[in-house]
Amino acid sequence: MANVEDNLFKNVISHAKEYGFIFPSSEIYDGLSAVYDYGQNGAELKNNIKEYWWKFMTLLHDNIVGIDAAIFMHPTTWKASGHVDAFNDPMVDNKDSKKRYRADVLVEDAIAKMEEKIDKEVEKAAKRFGESFNAEMFKSTNPRVLEYQKKIDEANQRMKDALGSGDMAAMKQLIIDLEITDPISGTKNWTDVRQFNLMFSTEIGSVAEEANKIYLRPETAQGIFVNFLNVQKTGRMKIPFGIAQIGKAFRNEIVARQFIFRMREFEQMEMQFFVKPGEEMKWYEFWKAKRLKWHLALGLGTENYRYHDHLNLAHYANAACDIQFNFPMGFKELEGIHSRTDFDLKSHEKYSGKKLQYFDSEDNQNFIPYVVETSVGLDRCFLAILSKSYKEEKLDDGSERVVLRLPAPLAPHKVAILPLTKKDGLPEKAMEIMNELKYDLRCFYEEKDAIGKRYRRQDAIGTPYCITIDHQTLEDNTVTIRDRDSMKQERVKIADVKGKLIDACSINNLLRKI
Ligand code: GAP
Numbered sequence: 001m002a003n004v005e006d007n008l009f010k011n012v013i014s015h016a017k018e019y020g021f022i023f024p025s026s027e028i029y030d031g032l033s034a035v036y037d038y039g040q041n042g043a044e045l046k047n048n049i050k051e052y053w054w055k056f057m058t059l060l061h062d063n064i065v066g067i068d069a070a071i072f073m074h075p076t077t078w079k080a081s082g083h084v085d086a087f088n089d090p091m092v093d094n095k096d097s098k099k100r101y102r103a104d105v106l107v108e109d110a111i112a113k114m115e116e117k118i119d120k121e122v123e124k125a126a127k128r129f130g131e132s133f134n135a136e137m138f139k140s141t142n143p144r145v146l147e148y149q150k151k152i153d154e155a156n157q158r159m160k161d162a163l164g165s166g167d168m169a170a171m172k173q174l175i176i177d178l179e180i181t182d183p184i185s186g187t188k189n190w191t192d193v194r195q196f197n198l199m200f201s202t203e204i205g206s207v208a209e210e211a212n213k214i215y216l217r218p219e220t221a222q223g224i225f226v227n228f229l230n231v232q233k234t235g236r237m238k239i240p241f242g243i244a245q246i247g248k249a250f251r252n253e254i255v256a257r258q259f260i261f262r263m264r265e266f267e268q269m270e271m272q273f274f275v276k277p278g279e280e281m282k283w284y285e286f287w288k289a290k291r292l293k294w295h296l297a298l299g300l301g302t303e304n305y306r307y308h309d310h311l312n313l314a315h316y317a318n319a320a321c322d323i324q325f326n327f328p329m330g331f332k333e334l335e336g337i338h339s340r341t342d343f344d345l346k347s348h349e350k351y352s353g354k355k356l357q358y359f360d361s362e363d364n365q366n367f368i369p370y371v372v373e374t375s376v377g378l379d380r381c382f383l384a385i386l387s388k389s390y391k392e393e394k395l396d397d398g399s400e401r402v403v404l405r406l407p408a409p410l411a412p413h414k415v416a417i418l419p420l421t422k423k424d425g426l427p428e429k430a431m432e433i434m435n436e437l438k439y440d441l442r443c444f445y446e447e448k449d450a451i452g453k454r455y456r457r458q459d460a461i462g463t464p465y466c467i468t469i470d471h472q473t474l475e476d477n478t479v480t481i482r483d484r485d486s487m488k489q490e491r492v493k494i495a496d497v498k499g500k501l502i503d504a505c506s507i508n509n510l511l512r513k514i
Contacts, residue, residue: 009328012390013259015402019461021045021386022260034256034264041461042382044412044442046267049381050246052410052507053269056294057244060511064242064271065235069223071248077222078199078215080351081344082316087218088195090163090171091254096185102255103171103193107159110178114148114155121145160312168193198251200264216250221373223247224272225344228369229356232274239358239369240283242273246378258329260379267378274358274369277342283372284319284339290514291335291374292323297513298407300388306331316343323376325384334384335376342368385410389462395487404462405485407510413444414505416458420470422447430469433479433494440502459484465501 016022020039024031038046058066078084090103121144126133139145155178162170171193181188200216217223224243231243246269256262275283288307295305304326313320318339325334345356345368357366389406408414417434419426427447434443444463446454451468458466466482468489473479479497480489492500503509 005328005330008390009259009387011392012328012387015390015404015460016042016386034253034262036260036263036379041412045385045406045410045462046378046382048410048412048507049378049385050269052510053294053376053378053381054244054246055507055511056514057242057271060514061242063237063240064244064273065231065237066244066246067224067227067231068247069220069227069245071217071250072204072214073217073222073226075214076351077226077348078218080347081222081225082347083199083215083218084197086315087199088197089254090168090193091196092172092175092193093191094182094185094187095189095191096187097182099182099184100254101182103168103175104159104163105255106180107155107171107174107178110180111152111155114152118145118148121148156311163312166195168195196252196254198253200250200252217248218251219249219375220245220247220268220270221272221375222344224270225348225371228272228274228345229354232358239360240273240275240279242271244269244271246270258327260383261327261329261332263379268375269378269381270373270375272340273372273374275372276360277367277370280339280341280370280372281319284337287372287374288321288337291337291376293514295323295325295334297510298385298410300384300407304384304388305334308333314338316340325380327383328387334380335374338373338375340371340373342370344371345369401456401459403459403484406462406464408464408505409507409510411462411464411505412442413458413461413463414441414465415501416444416446416454416463416466418451418454418466418468419447420451420468424471425474426469426471429473433467433469433497437498437501440498441505455482455487464505467497 019041021042023037023039025035025037026032054066057064091100092103092106093100118139121142122135122138125138125142126135155174158170158174161167162174169192172190175190175193176188179188199218201213202216203212204214205212224245227243231237232241247267248265249268250265253262253264256264273283273287292305292307296302306324308322308324310317310320310322318341320336320338322333323335323337324331349356349368356368358369359366385406386404389404391403391405393401393403395401415437417430419430430445430447434445437443444458455466462484464484466484468480468482470480473494477494478491479494481492481497481500482489
């Protein structure tokens, strides 16, 4: 990570804590690694992101319904889904630093370094050749670039083979051959690579026996699969249709760092779309495009999103891609879109002995539907929005401010109600206005400190509008509305305030942009 971005990320993290967005979990006991609590402003922002997603899925698509399945599920669920046997990460320890790493991440980082070297060669050549430079031609002919590319392709292929066959010795050999060193100790003193299952387990009931072992769900999707027929039958759903869910998921991540990007307890917003076999690629493309539009409507910048197709497909998928976001630590996965075939339903049929098929009355036939899944991390959405909204600005008068330019419909508070002074009946008038607005807009009331200071505090938590009640208000029933981003103020009739603010702050209006 470049230094500027590194500092920016640190500032975002401390801002999130200072202003009540995110706290380390159980901080008074020094926290718990990779677990975080959302504070009073964080919880509001998070709820608004959920509402934006939930309404998009279930209001704007009349063939998608939402459920709320339990976190605990019958343990056979996880056998059927493949998580008991295959939800593993390869891990390796450095014997000198005693630090643990994901072996595939070490290899991916080494590959990324080689890719950076190619980029540098291209940059140098572009400077040398000027306007006539053709980057593609250069990459396909320059011997040094070709050498790097060959190494990259070989490393990718060897990793794919090793992970695919579960050959951890081959994975270790790859780490040795790529001469990967531990970033902390600087040595190549690695242990063997071992598989590590990411599921948390606990016991249900009072007797701690193997038979009572259950898992904390590592994805919400399985709660949807096991309820597929319940929902289809009781909702009289016709294929194609979707089931959406927002809920907690748990993974005992080996490398849990980068703040809320990779946590051990996190939240997913998932939707399984059940389609006719053979039509899955059409729907896969459909949902790829739709989900990107949902992200883009937030206005965080088109350039900050990109698709990343999976080359190494999981055994159950016939197509998969990520929507990556330009986080402070670079482009990383924000959402996954997967064509999961009929793998999950078929496997649940096998393990449960219950038929999980759809009867198509038009064709008069039963079939197991294929599934296209959209799966986005709520916390990663939060991080994407928070980190891109965080701005340290120098103002014309030489002063500085930190502002969260959050999309107004997602801001924890939509409007701050600020009487200019604590006397002359201004607080009473301010309360009157707030009582009128509070049913439609989350308001923040404050009368302490100079108005400039109060504006800054609202900037820091991303409140898009401040209403100031002054002596003129008592005379002509007008207030000033200050815009967070432009800092411009305009005088508006009290009667017009509500309409104006609802327009700018409504999630429904945001949805209309998609
Ligand atoms: N049902 C499919 C599934 O769970 P995934 O790619 O493993 O797929 C989906 O996870 C999304 O969940 C990711 O794109 C990411 O946004 C989020 N996610 C996964 N692991 C996470 C973690 N440890 N912390 C925070 N978010 C995570």
